[in-house]
Ligand SMILES: O=c1ccn([C@@H]2O[C@H](COP(=O)(O)OP(=O)(O)O[C@H]3O[C@H](CO)[C@@H](O)[C@H](O)[C@H]3O)[C@@H](O)[C@H]2O)c(=O)[nH]1
C-alpha cells in the first residue's frame with residue numbers, strides 16, 4: 001500500500017534522545033543509594049533492628065531506582081507526518097474504533113456521546129471507519145443518548161470537516177465563544193446552528209435521565225425491557241450504516257451499539273471481556289486490520305489521530321511489520337493527574353526506546369492479526385503468514401477450537417490473518433452471527449482471553465495484554481503529539497482515586513504472579529531483558545507500599561525510642577544530598593513539562609499517600625486471590641462532565657487553564673479504610689515531634705551518643721509535610737474532613753505505637 005521508494009520523505013521518524021547529563025544524574029543517585037547501603041552494612045553490628053529495617057527499605061528503594069535508571073537510559077519517541085500520507089498511500093486501511101462503557105451513572109451518557117462524536121468526526125475517509133460502542137451497563141439511557149448523538153453526527157461531522165475544526169468533541173468545542181474577527185457569515189450561521197443542535201441533544205439526554213417514559217413508547221427499546229445490567233441477552237444494534245459510502249466529507253462512519261449477554265453466575269471478565277466481544281462483532285461486520293480503543297471518557301482531541309497512527313503502521317523502513325500497536329499517552333483535561341503525565345512522559349519515552357511503550361488501555365491502535373495470537377516469527381519479511389504458521393493457524397479444526405464455534409467468525413479470522421480486504425457488506429446481515437458470538441458460553445473452552453484478544457486473569461487487562469504481545473516478540477510505538485491526541489478525566493484526590501489506584505496495583509500484582517510474569521518471561525520468551533525490567537517496575541507498584549509505609553514511620557519511632565535512623569557526622573551528607581538531588585531532579589521533570597512548583601509538591605505528596613493508603617490494600621487483595629479465597633473486581637471509576645471550562649489554547653495550558661478548579665489539590669475523605677494508614681502516620685509523627693520538643697534537652701544531650709537527633713526530627717517534619725492533606729483533613733468538616741471514626745481508630749493505633757516505641 002505504502003509507496004516505499006526511498007526518495008520520498010518518510011511518513012514518520014524515530015527520534016532517540018541520549019542525554020548524558022541525565023544519565024550521570026541517575027547514576028549519581030544510584031551511587032549515593034549504594035553508598036548508604038554500604039554504610040549501613042558496615043555499621044550493622046553496632047545498631048539495632050531499626051537499622052536493619054531501614055536497610056531493607058533502602059534496598060527496595062535502590063532496586064526501584066536501578067530499574068528506573070535502566071528504563072530511562074535510551075528514550076525515544078516517534079514523530080509522524082500525516083500530511084505526507086495522501087501522496088504516499090493510495091488506499092488507506094480501514095480502522096475499527098471501540099469505546100467501552102459500563103455504568104450510566106458513573107459514566108454520564110452525554111460524556112460517552114461526546115467521545116463517540118469525536119471519533120466519528122476524525123480526519124479519515126468515513127467509509128474506512130466504523131465505531132462500535134460496548135455497553136456493559138445494558139442501559140437504555142446510554143443507547144438512547146448514543147442514538148441521538150448519531151443523528152447529531154450528521155450535522156457535526158460535515159461541520160467539523162468543512163471548517164477543519166480542531167477539537168471534535170462538541171462539549172469542548174462550544175466552550176469557546178465564536179471569534180468575531182475571523183469568521184465569515186456562513187461560518188457563524190453554521191456555528192450557531194450546530195451549537196443549537198448540540199444543546200438540543202444535551203437537553204434530550206438530560207430530560208431522558210430522569211424520566212423513562214420514552215422507553216415503552218418505541219419498539220427500538222424493547223430489547224432493554226426487563227433487563228438488569230448483570231442479567232440480559234445480547235443486544236446488537238446497527239444504529240447507523242454508511243451504505244455505499246465513498247469517503248466524502250459529509251459521510252458519517254458506521255456506528256454499532258452492542259451489549260454482550262450477561263448472567264449472574266458467569267464470569268464476564270469486565271473490560272477485557274467487553275473488548276473481546278468488540279473484536280468479534282467488528283470482525284464479523286467490518287474486519288478492519290487496525291483497531292483503536294478508547295475509554296468512554298477519552299475523546300479524540302486531535303483530528304488527525306488515525307492518520308498519525310497509520311503513518312507508523314505504513315512506513316516500511318521502520319519494520320512496520322513488527323509493530324503490534326501504537327500507543328498515545330493518556331492525557332487529562334483536569335489537573336488531577338499531573339504526576340501520571342510526568343511519569344508517562346519520562347518512563348513512557350524510556351520504554352519506547354527499548355521494545356516499545358506498554359499498552360495503557362486507551363488511546364491505542366492495535367493490529368487485529370496480532371490480537372489473534374500471532375508471534376513475530378509467524379510472518380515472512382513481506383508480512384504474509386509463513387507456511388508453518390499458515391498450517392498452524394488456518395486448519396479449520398484449530399480455528400474452531402481457538403476462536404469458537406461460529407462459521408462466520410472463523411471465516412472472518414481467516415480473512416484477517418491473510419490480510420484479505422473485506423468486501424463491502426451490509427452490516428445488518430451479521431446481526432444473527434453477532435448475537436451468537438455474544439453468548440455467555442461462546443468463549444467456553446476457546447482461547448479467548450488466554451492467548452487471543454484481551455487477556456483475562458487481571459483487572460489491569462491493559463498491562464496483561466501488553467506483556468503478552470511483547471513476549472511474542474512484537475514491538476510497539478509511542479507518539480505524543482501536541483496538542484494531546486486524547487483527553488480524559490481522572491478522579492480528584494479522594495476515595496475514588498484511592499479505589500482506582502488500588503485496582504491498578506492489585507491488577508498489576510495479578511500479572512506479576514500469573515504465567516505472563518516478567519520474572520519468567522525474562523529468560524524464556526521473546527521479550528527483551530530491559531523491557532522485562534520495565535514491566536517489573538510497574539508490576540511491583542503494590543509491593544512498594546510496605547517499605548514506603550515503614551519509612552514513613554521510622555523517623556517517629558526513632559525519635560520516640562531515641563535511636564539513630566540516619567548516618568552521623570559527615571556521612572549524614574549522603575542522605576542530605578540524596579533527598580536534595582531527588583527533589584531538584586523531580587522538580588526539574590515537572591517544570592520542563594510546564595507544570596508548576598505547586599503541582600510538583602502536590603504530586604510528591606499524592607505519590608506518598610497513594611502508596612501507603614491505597615496500594616497497601618493490593619497486598620491483602622492479591623494474597624486472598626492467590627489463596628483462592630476471593631476474586632478481584634473491577635469497579636468503574638466515577639467520571640464527571642466538566643462544567644467550568646472556557647478559553648482556548650493548546651497542550652498543557654489547554655488542560656489546566658480551561659479547568660480552573662478552586663479546590664484543586666484539596667483532598668476528599670470518607671469513612672473508608674483507605675484513610676486510616678495516612679491518619680495514623682500523621683498522628684504518630686506529630687506525637688514524636690511533640691515529644692521531642694518537650695524533651696529537647698534530652699535530645700541534644702544524647703546527641704552524638706548514637707541516639708536520635710535533628711536529622712530524625714527533620715525526617716518526621718518532612719513526612720508530616722508530605723501528608724499535609726491529612727493534617728488539614730483533621731480540622732476540616734464535610735467531604736474535606738477526616739471522619740471522627742477514622743481519627744479515633746488512628747489515634748488508638750498511634751497510642752499503641754508510642755507505647756511500643758518508648
Ligand atoms: O466491566 C467493565 C468495567 C469497565 N469497563 C470500561 O473500562 C474502561 C476503563 O474503566 P475506568 O473505570 O475508566 O478505569 P480507569 O482506571 O480510569 O482506566 C485505566 O485502567 C484500566 C485498567 O485498570 C484500563 O482498562 C483503562 O483503559 C485505563 O484508562 C471504561 O471505559 C469502562 O466503561 C467495561 O467496559 N466493563
Ligand SMILES: [Mn+2]
Pocket residue numbers: 295297488489637
Ligand atoms: Mn478512566
